[in-house]
Amino acid sequence: MKIVVLVKQVPDTEWERKLEPATGLLDRLTGENVADEINERALEVALRYKDSHKGTEVVVLSMGPASTTKALRKALSMGADSAVHILDDALAGADVGWTAEVLAAALKDSSFDLVIAGNESTDGRGGVVPAMVAEHLGLPFLGSLNSAEISEQSVSGERRGEVGTLTAHASLPAVVSVTERSAEARFANFKGIMMAKRKPLATVSLRDLGVDPAALAGTGRSVVMTASQRPARTAGKKIIDEGNAGIELAEFLVAGRLI
Amino acid sequence: MSNVLVFIEISSTGKISNTAPALLAAAAKLGTPVAVVATAPGAGAGLTDELGALGAARIYVGESDAVGTLLVSPQLEALSAAAAALEPAAVLVSNSVDGREVAARLAVRTRGGLIADAVDVRSDDGKIIATHSAFGGAYTVESTVEAGLPILTIRQGAIEDQASPAAPEVTTVSLAVDAHNSAVIDEVNDPVVDSERPELRGAAKVVSGGRGLGSKEKFVLVEQLADALGAAVGASRAAVDAGYVPQTSQVGQTGVTVSPQLYVALGISGAIQHRAGMQTAKTIVAINKDADAPIFDVADFGIVGDVFTVVPQLIDAIEARAN
Numbered sequence: 001m002k003i004v005v006l007v008k009q010v011p012d013t014e015w016e017r018k019l020e021p022a023t024g025l026l027d028r029l030t031g032e033n034v035a036d037e038i039n040e041r042a043l044e045v046a047l048r049y050k051d052s053h054k055g056t057e058v059v060v061l062s063m064g065p066a067s068t069t070k071a072l073r074k075a076l077s078m079g080a081d082s083a084v085h086i087l088d089d090a091l092a093g094a095d096v097g098w099t100a101e102v103l104a105a106a107l108k109d110s111s112f113d114l115v116i117a118g119n120e121s122t123d124g125r126g127g128v129v130p131a132m133v134a135e136h137l138g139l140p141f142l143g144s145l146n147s148a149e150i151s152e153q154s155v156s157g158e159r160r161g162e163v164g165t166l167t168a169h170a171s172l173p174a175v176v177s178v179t180e181r182s183a184e185a186r187f188a189n190f191k192g193i194m195m196a197k198r199k200p201l202a203t204v205s206l207r208d209l210g211v212d213p214a215a216l217a218g219t220g221r222s223v224v225m226t227a228s229q230r231p232a233r234t235a236g237k238k239i240i241d242e243g244n245a246g247i248e249l250a251e252f253l254v255a256g257r258l259i
Numbered sequence: 260m261s262n263v264l265v266f267i268e269i270s271s272t273g274k275i276s277n278t279a280p281a282l283l284a285a286a287a288k289l290g291t292p293v294a295v296v297a298t299a300p301g302a303g304a305g306l307t308d309e310l311g312a313l314g315a316a317r318i319y320v321g322e323s324d325a326v327g328t329l330l331v332s333p334q335l336e337a338l339s340a341a342a343a344a345l346e347p348a349a350v351l352v353s354n355s356v357d358g359r360e361v362a363a364r365l366a367v368r369t370r371g372g373l374i375a376d377a378v379d380v381r382s383d384d385g386k387i388i389a390t391h392s393a394f395g396g397a398y399t400v401e402s403t404v405e406a407g408l409p410i411l412t413i414r415q416g417a418i419e420d421q422a423s424p425a426a427p428e429v430t431t432v433s434l435a436v437d438a439h440n441s442a443v444i445d446e447v448n449d450p451v452v453d454s455e456r457p458e459l460r461g462a463a464k465v466v467s468g469g470r471g472l473g474s475k476e477k478f479v480l481v482e483q484l485a486d487a488l489g490a491a492v493g494a495s496r497a498a499v500d501a502g503y504v505p506q507t508s509q510v511g512q513t514g515v516t517v518s519p520q521l522y523v524a525l526g527i528s529g530a531i532q533h534r535a536g537m538q539t540a541k542t543i544v545a546i547n548k549d550a551d552a553p554i555f556d557v558a559d560f561g562i563v564g565d566v567f568t569v570v571p572q573l574i575d576a577i578e579a580r581a582n
């Protein structure tokens with residue numbers, strides 16, 4: 001079985017994230033960039049299958065700027081076998097549509113059985129790329145899985161809904177996405193980190209993928225027009241409870257017409 | 260005026276989703292709202308009056324036996340058929356689990372441009388412009404689509420308007436759904452009882468609890484205060500992870516974004532990822548034992564104290580006032 005995990009490098013959510021005021025694009029250069037937590041979970045789902053099924057190959061695939069290799073090395077150190085990095089200047093400012101088209105082009109001839117993605121990235125919060133990839137490839141898509149069970153022929157699991165959940169399955173090859181209720185990711189150990197240095201990490205361009213940048217430009221694309229920063233919130237009144245704080249809070253709420 | 264398609268989600272019990280009013284209102288700002296639904300054959304007729312009351316000028320019903328068995332595919336086919344037939348100026352879809360997938364796949368099919376998670380929309384000289392609230396409201400961003408059909412997912416609870424009622428004209432078509440490239444639904448596990456409490460998304464007041472509540476049993480305190488205030492119940496990821504509440508209650512970066520008049524955080528440290536989901540609330544109240552908890556940095560009224568002593572006193576005070 002060959003499993004491809006889609007990994008996106010994002011600004012660490014632990015820190016204040018910034019948009020460039022001139023372009024409204026994400027500032028991917030300053031601050032810490034990491035593999036999105038949800039993608040570590042997606043990788044964990046693949047690695048657990050690999051742990052119990054010898055001969056499983058796990059490839060991580062990412063499209064992003066040069067620094068993306070860091071996220072890919074992290075994935076390799078956790079246990080992925082190889083990595084593919086799509087890097088091309090023509091992709092600066094790519095939206096979800098372009099991203100999906102390019103990821104699909106990279107997947108098209110890679111004879112995978114299963115693609116596992118995160119249900120939503122923490123920077124864009126689009127939650128659309130995996131379904132778009134599936135549509136490009138003409139494959140079933142089983143999104144937002146809280147749990148994923150992989151077998152030779154199919155993938156199944158509990159899918160998050162708006163009010164409840166449902167269980168569903170799809171035959172392979174298929175594309176799935178997982179939620180943060182899915183597998184908690186393992187830590188990379190020292191051996192993994194050392195081994196990752198020798199694992200293959202291929203860098204491919206649009207030309208390598210046979211994607212014509214001019215053709216991409218013909219696809220509808222969302223573009224940012226303006227971005228403005230809101231002033232940060234400031235702290236208000238803070239009291240220490242000396243036995244009366246509940247009553248003081250009630251008074252505060254009354255004064256603010258909140259009760 | 261040009262057609263603006265609105266994807267209407269129907270629950271497993273046949274109810275129109277509560278996202279429909281906002282979507283139809285947003286569509287009315289851009290053109291003529293056309294409600295698109297996928298139903299089992301014959302099941303669409305009962306929806307006409309309600310969708311008309313919500314402002315649908317036209318209803319496009321796609322009928323298929325696969326509704327309820329094939330995951331999202333019949334809905335996608337209905338929307339695709341409507342998009343091919345009605346030359347829409349835009350397509351609006353809820354930013355829900357199903358909605359996103361339908362929007363995503365439609366965008367690929369039509370080579371349209373996808374705008375995700377808009378909190379508002381407007382039309383400027385025929386150009387559709389979406390507003391976003393990025394990074395927990397730290398930025399307001401406007402975006403548009405460069406070429407192709409604009410397809411927008413709209414954040415739930417973000418738009419409160421309602422369109423004026425219409426007497427819709429209904430078109431019903433039969434859909435061909437390809438089972439081959441679709442996931443299959445095995446079982447639907449929606450909760451049977453709807454809670455009396457307001458829904459988290461779009462609620463005017465929210466009371467959230469965190470790991471500080473300590474257990475599922477003790478989390479009841481959060482619910483008691485919520486009920487005393489007429490508020491919705493929210494939670495931190497740690498509280499969800501610990502099983503105190505279902506995942507749908509999670510507020511934050513990877514949970515629901517709320518922007519209520521009042522947000523009360525109980526036993527929540529206020530990690531940046533939690534704040535990303537609530538810091539645009541009008542008034543924030545926090546109760547936490549730890550005077551250094553970061554939640555106090557964004558609280559209008561902070562109490563350094565034990566939720567198990569402060570909250571019961573607060574509930575008593577609210578109830579005393581009510582009587």
Ligand SMILES: Cc1cc2nc3c(=O)[nH]c(=O)nc-3n(C[C@H](O)[C@H](O)[C@H](O)COP(=O)(O)OP(=O)(O)OC[C@H]3O[C@@H](n4cnc5c(N)ncnc54)[C@H](O)[C@@H]3O)c2cc1C
Pocket residue numbers: 013037038122468469470471472494495496497498509510511512513514515525526527528529530531532533536546547548549552564565566567
């Ligand atoms: C990618 C990513 C996404 C994330 N998304 C989210 C998200 O969407 N939502 C979210 O909430 N978190 C999210 N997190 C997790 C976040 O970083 C925190 O771990 C989480 O918010 C902590 O929850 P908490 O405040 O309930 O728990 P803790 O941080 O453990 O805080 C518990 C608090 O309760 C207080 N307390 C204990 N007992 C009492 C008492 N009796 N009375 C009063 N106070 C008491 C303590 O002082 C403490 O401050 C995310 C993290 C990552 C990496």
Ligand SMILES: Nc1ncnc2c1ncn2[C@@H]1O[C@H](COP(=O)(O)O)[C@@H](O)[C@H]1O
Pocket residue numbers: 005006007008009036038039042061062063064096099103116117118119120121122124125126127128129130
């Ligand atoms: N540039 C990218 N490279 C690789 N995978 C991506 C990329 N963008 C999105 N994805 C995948 O799609 C998921 C959802 O992303 P999004 O639709 O942007 O919210 C992510 O968690 C990844 O698995």
